[in-house]
Amino acid sequence: MKIVVAVKQVPERDAAVRVAADGRSVDESDVAWMMNEPDAYALEEALQLKERDGEGEVIVLCAGPDRVTSTLREALAKGADRAIHVVTTDEGEGSLAARDTLGVAKLLAEAIKTESPDLVLTGLQSDDLGAGQTGVVVAELLGVPHATLVLQVERADAGIKVKRELEDGWFQHIEMPLPALLTIQSGGNKLRYATLMGIKKAKSKETRELAAVAAGARVDEVVKVALPERVKRTEMLTGSADEVATKIVEKLKFEVKIL
Amino acid sequence: MSKVLVVMEQKGDAGWHRISLEALAAGQKLAAELGVTCSAVVLGESAAIGPLASELATKKLDTAWSVDHALLANYTADGWVAVLQQLIAQEQPQYVVFPHTYQVRDYAPALATRLGQVLISDVTAIHAGPVFVRQWMQGKLNAEYAHKGAGVCLVSVQAGSFRADAVEAGSSEVKTFAPQIDAAQIRTKPSEPFREAAQTVDLSAAQVIVSVGRGIGEQENLGLVEELAAALGAELAASRPICDAGWLPMERQVGSSGQTVAPKLYLAVGISGAIQHLVGMKGAKTVIAINKDADAPIFEIADIGVVGDLFEVVPALTKAIRGAV
Numbered sequence: 400m401k402i403v404v405a406v407k408q409v410p411e412r413d414a415a416v417r418v419a420a421d422g423r424s425v426d427e428s429d430v431a432w433m434m435n436e437p438d439a440y441a442l443e444e445a446l447q448l449k450e451r452d453g454e455g456e457v458i459v460l461c462a463g464p465d466r467v468t469s470t471l472r473e474a475l476a477k478g479a480d481r482a483i484h485v486v487t488t489d490e491g492e493g494s495l496a497a498r499d500t501l502g503v504a505k506l507l508a509e510a511i512k513t514e515s516p517d518l519v520l521t522g523l524q525s526d527d528l529g530a531g532q533t534g535v536v537v538a539e540l541l542g543v544p545h546a547t548l549v550l551q552v553e554r555a556d557a558g559i560k561v562k563r564e565l566e567d568g569w570f571q572h573i574e575m576p577l578p579a580l581l582t583i584q585s586g587g588n589k590l591r592y593a594t595l596m597g598i599k600k601a602k603s604k605e606t607r608e609l610a611a612v613a614a615g616a617r618v619d620e621v622v623k624v625a626l627p628e629r630v631k632r633t634e635m636l637t638g639s640a641d642e643v644a645t646k647i648v649e650k651l652k653f654e655v656k657i658l
Numbered sequence: 659m660s661k662v663l664v665v666m667e668q669k670g671d672a673g674w675h676r677i678s679l680e681a682l683a684a685g686q687k688l689a690a691e692l693g694v695t696c697s698a699v700v701l702g703e704s705a706a707i708g709p710l711a712s713e714l715a716t717k718k719l720d721t722a723w724s725v726d727h728a729l730l731a732n733y734t735a736d737g738w739v740a741v742l743q744q745l746i747a748q749e750q751p752q753y754v755v756f757p758h759t760y761q762v763r764d765y766a767p768a769l770a771t772r773l774g775q776v777l778i779s780d781v782t783a784i785h786a787g788p789v790f791v792r793q794w795m796q797g798k799l800n801a802e803y804a805h806k807g808a809g810v811c812l813v814s815v816q817a818g819s820f821r822a823d824a825v826e827a828g829s830s831e832v833k834t835f836a837p838q839i840d841a842a843q844i845r846t847k848p849s850e851p852f853r854e855a856a857q858t859v860d861l862s863a864a865q866v867i868v869s870v871g872r873g874i875g876e877q878e879n880l881g882l883v884e885e886l887a888a889a890l891g892a893e894l895a896a897s898r899p900i901c902d903a904g905w906l907p908m909e910r911q912v913g914s915s916g917q918t919v920a921p922k923l924y925l926a927v928g929i930s931g932a933i934q935h936l937v938g939m940k941g942a943k944t945v946i947a948i949n950k951d952a953d954a955p956i957f958e959i960a961d962i963g964v965v966g967d968l969f970e971v972v973p974a975l976t977k978a979i980r981g982a983v
């Protein structure tokens with residue numbers, strides 16, 4: 400099975416985020432980057448599918464500026480066979496930020512069409528924009544069926560059978576023909592680490608660069624980005640760890656009344 | 659004339675999905691501010707949605723749409739997209755408001771694409787303009803979005819952002835919409851929802867919960883929170899990444915895909931406070947949060963907060979509790 404996995408590079412989890420001077424975007428100057436977590440699970444699922452089949456190919460795909468090559472290299476080191484980098488500019492008209500979800504999905508769909516894969520996997524949601532949509536939009540652009548919040552994939556008679564997460568601890572199986580697109584939820588598998596051997600091998604693997612098509616007009620516009628206002632006043636306890644602990648115990652005794 | 663259309667969602671035969679009513683309240687409010695009418699639609703098979711459509715007719719709406727077809731008996735993205743596209747083409751609403759449920763995540767982006775639009779997803783507030791507020795960086799930032807250009811604007815609202823009890827009563831007419839759809843259009847074959855083997859841990863009844871998040875760093879460190887939980891006589895719970903990693907069983911996960919809890923005390927240790935976690939524990943009477951990041955979203959809902967390193971605060975707290983009881 401030929402599988403394309405779309406992975407996004409996002410700011411590192413504990414990164415302190417600042418609003419950029421334009422008041423409409425994130426200041427990326429001091430940001431460290433990582434692979435979006437659900438996308439790491441998507442990659443893992445693809446690698447396991449290939450290993451189970453004993454054949455096939457896993458191609459990782461990322462749209463973004465030069466920095467994203469580090470994330471593609473990480474995916475290659477974990478075992479992807481090759482990579483496609485859709486190169487956008489860092490900022491300005493050609494950047495990711497100049498595009499809405501549809502615009503980014505078009506970049507990915509164009510690249511995927513050049514491969515005609517059997518299966519496309521994406522993460523269910525990006526940690527930075529949190530749109531939770533790009534995969535489904537790509538499926539629609541490719542004209543293939545999709546399933547979201549997928550935890551497991553297996554082959555079935557006419558195509559594949561997937562286990563998808565519903566709300567409140569419920570699940571559901573869905574069958575569909577190939578080619579198809581799945582958005583992967585975290586937790587379906589254990590993530591692997593890149594081995595030293597993998598890192599070495601990655602150096603000789605192919606990364607194909609594709610030029611990003613010009614961004615069309617956005618349907619939506621980000622007019623302002625700001626730190627959220629606190630809705631409720633949290634009572635902040637300060638002092639040394641022992642002082643804080645004593646204060647909490649007081650509260651547990653006299654206010655929460657559980658001690 | 660410009661209008662607002664709210665797409666409702668039901669839970670099998672158990673009535674409305676909770677967020678549907680919040681979406682309805684959001685839609686009514688948006689319509690009132692724009693000075694236009696609001697309608698709502700329920701999709702499904704006639705027997706199942708009849709009572710729901712009648713209930714919609716008791717709300718302040720222009721029309722309570724009932725879209726019924728045998729092929730809508732079970733949810734599929736293909737079915738929902740095809741049918742809603744037809745209703746939107748007929749009714750020409752200017753805004754379509756959805757509840758941000760897992761089901762909406764599954765089809766609304768495809769519907770938006772078919773309409774040449776983009777869904778503004780998971781909106782937490784609507785300001786004059788209208789401007790739609792949504793979270794970036796898992797709640798660390800708020801981004802305000804405006805819809806540009808002609809055409810319908812699609813918006814989904816986040817759980818808990820609008821008040822279901824703000825839905826305005828009134829009376830409206832139930833109208834039936836007959837969609838054109840055939841079985842060949844539906845490419846996926848869903849089966850019945852199921853639960854995993856019976857859960858042995860019922861967190862919903864727990865009075866005191868100590869909940870641990872990724873701030874704990876390593877599985878070996880879990881002992882720290884286990885001791886705190888033991889000292890408090892509390893149940894141990896966790897955020898998703900802890901269960902994903904297999905450090906604690908899935909049944910201890912709190913949140914939209916885990917358990918919903920409402921204890922007297924919820925002590926969140928090293929948890930950032932992403933919305934999918936918050937929906938599972940917002941009902942707690944008192945929330946205490948320990949987090950090293952003063953800007954962590956958990957502090958927006960915590961009653962008592964400690965900005966500090968859990969590796970210092972938690973052992974000190976365990977010791978103090980042991981000394982107090």
Ligand SMILES: Cc1cc2nc3c(=O)[nH]c(=O)nc-3n(C[C@H](O)[C@H](O)[C@H](O)COP(=O)(O)OP(=O)(O)OC[C@H]3O[C@@H](n4cnc5c(N)ncnc54)[C@H](O)[C@@H]3O)c2cc1C
Pocket residue numbers: 412413523524796870871872873874896897898899900911912913914915916917927928929930931932933934935938948949950951954966967968969
């Ligand atoms: C569809 C969907 C469903 C989901 N369902 C769920 C669900 O049911 N339950 C759930 O929990 N999540 C769920 N999630 C995931 C959710 O979005 C978050 O990713 C998750 O809740 C984050 O967990 P966390 O707070 O433990 O980790 P992080 O977000 O990584 O936060 C870790 C926190 O620890 C703090 N920290 C780090 N080190 C220390 C230290 N030494 N001392 C003190 N603090 C420290 C950091 O400041 C940070 O705030 C879901 C996501 C999606 C998209």
Ligand SMILES: Nc1ncnc2c1ncn2[C@@H]1O[C@H](COP(=O)(O)O)[C@@H](O)[C@H]1O
Pocket residue numbers: 405406407408435437438460461462463495500503507520521522523524525526528529530531532533534
């Ligand atoms: N620039 C990108 N490059 C590659 N994949 C992406 C990109 N943006 C989004 N994706 C994929 O789409 C998923 C959902 O993203 P989002 O719609 O932003 O929540 C991510 O988990 C990725 O798999």
